[in-house]
Amino acid sequence: EAQVTQNPRYLITVTGKKLTVTCSQNMNHEYMSWYRQDPGLGLRQIYYSMNVEVTDKGDVPEGYKVSRKEKRNFPLILESPSPNQTSLYFCASNAGGQSYNEQFFGPGTRLTVL
Amino acid sequence: GQNIDQPTEMTATEGAIVQINCTYQTSGFNGLFWYQQHAGEAPTFLSYNVLDGLEEKGRFSSFLSRSKGYSYLLLKELQMKDSASYLCAVRKGGSYIPTFGRGTSLIVHP
Numbered sequence: 001e002a003q004v005t006q007n008p009r010y011l012i013t014v015t016g017k018k019l020t021v022t023c024s025q026n027m028n029h030e031y032m033s034w035y036r037q038d039p040g041l042g043l044r045q046i047y048y049s050m051n052v053e054v055t056d057k058g059d060v061p062e063g064y065k066v067s068r069k070e071k072r073n074f075p076l077i078l079e080s081p082s083p084n085q086t087s088l089y090f091c092a093s094n095a096g097g098q099s100y101n102e103q104f105f106g107p108g109t110r111l112t113v114l
Numbered sequence: 115g116q117n118i119d120q121p122t123e124m125t126a127t128e129g130a131i132v133q134i135n136c137t138y139q140t141s142g143f144n145g146l147f148w149y150q151q152h153a154g155e156a157p158t159f160l161s162y163n164v165l166d167g168l169e170e171k172g173r174f175s176s177f178l179s180r181s182k183g184y185s186y187l188l189l190k191e192l193q194m195k196d197s198a199s200y201l202c203a204v205r206k207g208g209s210y211i212p213t214f215g216r217g218t219s220l221i222v223h224p
Binding site for chain 1: 122147154155156157158159162201210211212213214215216217
């Protein structure tokens with residue numbers, strides 16, 4: 001089954017404790033993205049990747065890091081989480097090319113930073 | 115950059131028709147998407163428009179006017195399960211990843 005998986009689905013942590021949210025896709029997609037979703041603000045892009053070892057900042061990258069060492073994986077790293085990073089996080093992937101190539105989203109990770 | 119506007123909230127009656135508008139400003143244009151998102155769940159793809167006109171898919175249709183920077187999503191024969199957020203997303207020229215609007219929360223009541 002074609003899918004994007006994220007782990008963990010729920011996480012409560014404390015300020016300053018490094019954490020990683022994993023994302024994996026099995027569709028051989030070139031493009032992967034991380035979004036955060038907050039009430040009234042919609043989906044805002046954190047980072048995206050166009051292929052292995054190619055990443056770039058989105059609209060709200062501060063406080064986050066990513067890596068793309070393999071095509072299928074795109075982990076999101078919070079080196080020193082703060083309460084303002086409490087949010088619902090979505091990973092997404094899509095193919096490139098000229099057709100529409102919609103994004104496929106993971107199930108989401110609800111993060112609370114105390 | 116990109117600027118995408120859609121109404122924050124709409125309400126409609128079961129069985130009725132509702133139109134959700136989206137206006138955008140972007141440097142270059144490479145397609146407009148509509149996604150549906152139920153509370154606490156991931157967005158799911160509804161439609162894609164890159165040329166002007168209407169695309170119909172069952173009870174859902176999406177329209178695009180590139181010259182006006184305008185799209186709408188039309189939902190017919192509304193059902194209670196259509197209560198969700200509807201996200202407009204625009205892909206600018208040269209990019210394969212869209213930018214999302216803030217979404218329209220649709221409430222369908224009996």
